[in-house]
Amino acid sequence: xxxxxxxLSTLLLLSLLPPALSHVVEKFSEVPQCKTFFLEGTTxxxxxxxxxxxxxxxxxxxxxxxxxxxxxxxxxxYDTTNRIPVFSAxxxxxxxxxxxxxxxxxxxxxxNIKDQSDMKVDNKAVKHQAVDTDYxxxxxxxxxxxxxxxxYAPDDAPKRSTFTLTNAVPxxxxxxxxxxxxxxxxxxxxxxxxxxxxxxxxxxxxxxxAVPSKNNKLNNRVNIPDLMWTAYCCxxxxxxxxxxxxxxxxNQQEDKGKTLKPETLGALExxxxxxxxxxxxxxxxxxxxxVVLVDETGRNLEAVxxxxxxxxxxxxxxxxxxxxxxxxxxxxxxxxxxxxxxxGCDCDCDEK
Numbered sequence: 177x178x179x180x181x182x183x184l185s186t187l188l189l190l191s192l193l194p195p196a197l198s199h200v201v202e203k204f205s206e207v208p209q210c211k212t213f214f215l216e217g218t219t220x221x222x223x224x225x226x227x228x229x230x231x232x233x234x235x236x237x238x239x240x241x242x243x244x245x246x247x248x249x250x251x252x253x254y255d256t257t258n259r260i261p262v263f264s265a266x267x268x269x270x271x272x273x274x275x276x277x278x279x280x281x282x283x284x285x286x287x288n289i290k291d292q293s294d295m296k297v298d299n300k301a302v303k304h305q306a307v308d309t310d311y312x313x314x315x316x317x318x319x320x321x322x323x324x325x326x327x328y329a330p331d332d333a334p335k336r337s338t339f340t341l342t343n344a345v346p347x348x349x350x351x352x353x354x355x356x357x358x359x360x361x362x363x364x365x366x367x368x369x370x371x372x373x374x375x376x377x378x379x380x381x382x383x384x385x386a387v388p389s390k391n392n393k394l395n396n397r398v399n400i401p402d403l404m405w406t407a408y409c410c411x412x413x414x415x416x417x418x419x420x421x422x423x424x425x426x427n428q429q430e431d432k433g434k435t436l437k438p439e440t441l442g443a444l445e446x447x448x449x450x451x452x453x454x455x456x457x458x459x460x461x462x463x464x465x466x467v468v469l470v471d472e473t474g475r476n477l478e479a480v481x482x483x484x485x486x487x488x489x490x491x492x493x494x495x496x497x498x499x500x501x502x503x504x505x506x507x508x509x510x511x512x513x514x515x516x517x518x519x520g521c522d523c524d525c526d527e528k
Contacts, residue, residue: 198242198342200238201239201240202234204219204239204241207248209241210251213267215381218459223452225237225452235256237253237255242264249337250264252342254305256286259305259310259398260386260401261344263385267382268328268364268378269378271327271329271330274332275335280320280339280341283305283341286304287303287305310395311346311394314395317350318346318348319347319353320341325338328360328382345399346398346399346401348430351425351427354430354433356404359406360406363406363421363423367408367410370414371412373411379411380409381409381410386427388402403426405447407421409460418463423437440465441464441465441468
């Protein structure tokens with residue numbers, strides 16, 4: 177009888193635990209499911225931070241295998257000094273519409289909090305990460321900007337998993353709800369159309385990161401990044417090759433109507449080399465560095481090769497004209513228009 181009562185007590189205790197218990201590790205490779213968020217299991221190379229899968233300063237940078245409802249959903253490298261993520265890595269396999277009614281969570285393992293059920297700990301001394309009160313009523317026009325966007329998640333549980341402050345940075349609201357949101361929507365359409373394997377299944381590897389500022393902080397605690405960047409790489413069964421695309425933008429208030437143009441993966445790595453020193457590699461070498469798909473809608477798909485910064489040429493057999501001209505034509509025809517309720521692009525997961 178005592179054994180039965182003990183078993184029931186254990187089940188009751190487990191039922192009270194929260195659905196989000198992420199796993200802070202020394203290396204992403206420690207968790208097989210966590211490796212799957214990186215192409216060929218290869219993590220980014222960021223000199224001084226993460227090299228060859230090994231964190232250079234393990235007291236500061238913490239790999240997190242983000243887990244929700246007992247399933248690993250994505251991976252994050254978190255900077256406990258700046259209290260923002262360096263990047264989040266995730267796979268895209270499709271999406272569903274809607275924003276869940278989900279409170280923002282924190283990562284107890286970063287604080288060594290014994291009561292792991294307490295995911296909202298604004299009433300505790302949290303030293304190594306941001307908390308919700310850092311963002312509330314900040315009077316600086318800053319949102320909690322997702323790195324792994326809620327709107328990229330395939331169903332309800334993965335959507336909820338994105339609402340951890342280890343997956344968010346202070347993002348200028350007009351940037352978050354303007355050019356960045358518009359870009360996310362266009363890229364999501366591109367992933368749905370262009371990233372299909374030989375079984376016609378959607379799959380893309382995506383990385384989104386933030387470059388911290390020198391000393392610009394929210395609530396005198398949380399670094400406000402200068403730059404945000406994102407890139408994807410996927411296999412395109414129509415072209416029978418890997419394709420890639422990148423974007424980045426300054427994290428500052430902006431005028432309505434601004435857009436972020438698609439860039440090559442190589443151009444992004446050159447941009448990040450200015451920050452992390454030479455040697456940045458965002459993706460495995462399967463991914464092309466000097467080719468970008470300029471038609472993000474999937475219509476009239478062309479591969480454009482960068483000849484030199486700012487100048488592009490269409491690769492042989494891909495059509496006529498130059499990439500820059502095709503981008504302008506696409507914008508003029510509305511193919512790269514800003515996201516709104518009428519174009520079928522649900523942006524309802526962004527910070528409001």
